[in-house]
Amino acid sequence: MRYDPISHIRRFGRAVTIEVGALDTSFLGRGRPLGAARVLNAIGTGRSDVAEIRDYLSLDSGLMSRLLRSLEDESLIQTTPHPTDARRRVAILTKAGQQEFQAYENLSDARATALLDRAPHADELLRAMDMIASALGRDRIAIEAIDPRHEAARYCLGEYYAELQRRFENGFDVSRSRDPDAADMMQPRGAFLVAISDGLPIGCVGLKGTGGDVAEIKRLWIDQTARGLGIAKRLMHAAETAARERSIKTLRLDTNSALHEAIKLYRESGWVEIDRFNDDPYPDHFFEKHL
Amino acid sequence: MRYDPISHIRRFGRAVTIEVGALDTSFLGRGRPLGAARVLNAIGTGRSDVAEIRDYLSLDSGLMSRLLRSLEDESLIQTTPHPTDARRRVAILTKAGQQEFQAYENLSDARATALLDRAPHADELLRAMDMIASALGRDRIAIEAIDPRHEAARYCLGEYYAELQRRFENGFDVSRSRDPDAADMMQPRGAFLVAISDGLPIGCVGLKGTGGDVAEIKRLWIDQTARGLGIAKRLMHAAETAARERSIKTLRLDTNSALHEAIKLYRESGWVEIDRFNDDPYPDHFFEKHL
DNA sequence: GGATTTATCTGACCTAAGTCAGATAATATG
DNA sequence: CATATTATCTGACTTAGGTCAGATAAATCC
Known part of the structure; x- marks a missing residue:
């Protein structure tokens, strides 16, 4: 049979790729490249140590440095030396940065809410998402x-x-x-x-x-x-x-x-x-x- | 409660974004930019009309033209005028192109197979994927x-x-x-x-x-x-x-x-x-x- | 205390991706 | 048949993303 399990997984891949792409595109609506948005998001979700963010997002140190500068130029973040290790730096959101972070959160939430509102069986859909997230993220x-x-x-x-x-x-x-x-x-x-x-x-x-x-x-x-x-x-x-x-x-x-x-x-x-x-x-x- | 439905959807988003990114990265292993790989894939899955591919992948005509040239330079595709409309062009895979297309298919299939092999309840997982693919792709x-x-x-x-x-x-x-x-x-x-x-x-x-x-x-x-x-x-x-x-x-x-x-x-x-x-x-x- | 390692920054450089303005040739419209 | 439209191509340009080789300063190791 042609529609074997792999066909189903690949159809799933196509569907979520389109969804992920649409979310990225909606993020671009805030006039900032995705890389900078990701760093802002990482800081907003509690990661403050620059090295930790760099590791989490797998960014080159040069690129990371420039992304931090561009966020600083926008007055969205502030960086200060690490309290115990002066080589390191820590980044925190400014008031404007918190607002901007929240704007990205709202975009994500709006997509999620729209999906839920249209879903015929929201609880089943959430269970399905949980199962897949656990399977994909088991490592x-x-x-x-x-x-x-x-x-x-x-x-x-x-x-x-x-x-x-x-x-x-x-x-x-x-x-x-x-x-x-x-x-x-x-x-x-x-x-x-x-x-x-x-x-x-x-x-x-x-x-x-x-x-x-x-x-x-x-x-x-x-x-x-x-x-x-x-x-x-x-x-x-x-x-x-x-x-x-x-x-x-x-x-x-x-x-x-x-x-x-x-x-x-x-x-x-x-x-x-x-x-x-x-x-x-x-x-x-x-x-x-x-x- | 903090872990409301939206938290679950966003966790799902994070998990599949990582998975999609990993697949893209594995595609890059074939030494070709993703854009070219996507065009090759579109041709391989039966889309031959250039305008149709351009529409499907939302590509600028200039970019599309250059991607086609680069695939032609690699002898992976051949383009000929459209039989009934000489403004248009149609693209088909050469023998080498078919092999290369198959290599990408194998990469996708290998990921899908690896996921299935490790999944505790493969049939439930497939049902979950089908449900999500249908919900996301309903339009x-x-x-x-x-x-x-x-x-x-x-x-x-x-x-x-x-x-x-x-x-x-x-x-x-x-x-x-x-x-x-x-x-x-x-x-x-x-x-x-x-x-x-x-x-x-x-x-x-x-x-x-x-x-x-x-x-x-x-x-x-x-x-x-x-x-x-x-x-x-x-x-x-x-x-x-x-x-x-x-x-x-x-x-x-x-x-x-x-x-x-x-x-x-x-x-x-x-x-x-x-x-x-x-x-x-x-x-x-x-x-x-x-x- | 000197040598090595680590974290960040800077400048130079590169590719991928995408935009824009014509050029060209064919087709469609009135 | 003249005009408008369409599909593709080409050249010029821009931005995003990323790599690499030092420079600098701090921390760690021996």
């Missing part, structure tokens, strides 16, 4: 430790609770479960790790420590559209590493038989089933692992 | 009349039968249904129309004529990932237009109650239910429309 998925009260963490936890609500026969009410103290999932006792894919959190795990040599693994979640990419394994591995760094000797966790992929993962990676060790109403399986 | 979906024995038509019919097999309670066996004669769905008696989106057929409908002033609508199918975009309506509209052009006064069709979206569409667009007019074992609903 760029990074595990980061963040504050469990940070918005990325709160987003992950919200999705995690929503998934338990869907999967547990009688639903899930977070207030009936013991919600760990944020401080127990932060330095120095514990950690909260998220998997970030192209800027969006797609998975998380918590290491809840007490200061002693026993700690608990909590809130392991992977977005449905990002499963099968080995992210859970990476998160668990990172959590164990964090535990060792905190001199933790024994890890425990509780889970529910509805979460069979998770239970399979635990069994395959050295966890052994133990007796119930708490009175939380939801879990029915309990595991332990010695580090 | 480029074209209705074309083709030979029902053409591969695009056979693909549509295969997908149509597969869908009936899934949706009918007792499955569907095409040999038990009367398969229309190809000649009845071609000029001058009938037509076979397909909806093409970025090169891939995503829907079809047949107009089966007998030479008289009554004809039948057959094989209305829209790919699952392309529903809600109004393609069925456009196909039915095009079929009615084709019927009028063939002096047909009355259209009939049979369908099955499992195909409720189709039945809804017929009811909403002027079709009225009539008595059974054939002994095909599958249909249980019969409609008619006077043009």
Whole structure:
């Protein structure tokens, strides 16, 4: 058959190439070459170290220097020496730069909104986009430790609770479960790790420590559209590493038989089933692992 | 919440921009600027008229001319005057050009294959890509009349039968249904129309004529990932237009109650239910429309 | 403390891409 | 048949993007 899987992927490639081109063209409407717009965008999204931006955008140092000068000439950015390394420079947006950055953001948002408004099944479309973004970006998925009260963490936890609500026969009410103290999932006792894919959190795990040599693994979640990419394994591995760094000797966790992929993962990676060790109403399986 | 739908779309944008950029970079490995590669590709995929290529790639006439010269200098293409309009030129690939075109195709295919091989759920991923390609490319979906024995038509019919097999309670066996004669769905008696989106057929409908002033609508199918975009309506509209052009006064069709979206569409667009007019074992609903 | 490495900047240079104004020849229009 | 239009080509020009070889100053290494 002619319309094999590759034909479908290549059709997808044609469609998104046209879309990407259209977005670039709309960016040019602001009277600035794309290179300068990209640098402005990198600074606007929090990258301030010039070397970091250069690396992120794979730019030659000469070109980078000229792009920074042109943005400075427009009074969109200011550069100052790096506080601890005087060879380096850091760039920040001026007030005008923030406005200009926001104008680019608005162009992107407008395209996204227009697409959503016209889409017949917006939620399905978003799921499809998430799945593809995760598949294409799998080599760029990074595990980061963040504050469990940070918005990325709160987003992950919200999705995690929503998934338990869907999967547990009688639903899930977070207030009936013991919600760990944020401080127990932060330095120095514990950690909260998220998997970030192209800027969006797609998975998380918590290491809840007490200061002693026993700690608990909590809130392991992977977005449905990002499963099968080995992210859970990476998160668990990172959590164990964090535990060792905190001199933790024994890890425990509780889970529910509805979460069979998770239970399979635990069994395959050295966890052994133990007796119930708490009175939380939801879990029915309990595991332990010695580090 | 920060991670609203727009964040997801923009993450998707970042991921595919990187992918598109990587493909472009791999194309540069063949030692030719992208512009020339695009023209070569356009010629390779069947566009021979220079003006048509220029329009398709939105190129300035001067730039186009120079790109053609550079491809001629490499002996990859040959240009000759247009057979009926001596102002125009047509370009075709030489033997070396065909090889070079194939080399680009292989690069694309290799990327697609690599993606599929690593994907955890390849079929889901392909569905996601189809859905996004249809949503992004909805303005480029074209209705074309083709030979029902053409591969695009056979693909549509295969997908149509597969869908009936899934949706009918007792499955569907095409040999038990009367398969229309190809000649009845071609000029001058009938037509076979397909909806093409970025090169891939995503829907079809047949107009089966007998030479008289009554004809039948057959094989209305829209790919699952392309529903809600109004393609069925456009196909039915095009079929009615084709019927009028063939002096047909009355259209009939049979369908099955499992195909409720189709039945809804017929009811909403002027079709009225009539008595059974054939002994095909599958249909249980019969409609008619006077043009 | 001297040698080496690193980050940035500057000038010179290059290619790709695209624009613009004619020139030419053929076709279409009235 | 004169005029307008169309398709292509050519030369002149511009901008964007990127490379390369030093220059400079700071940090790091031995």
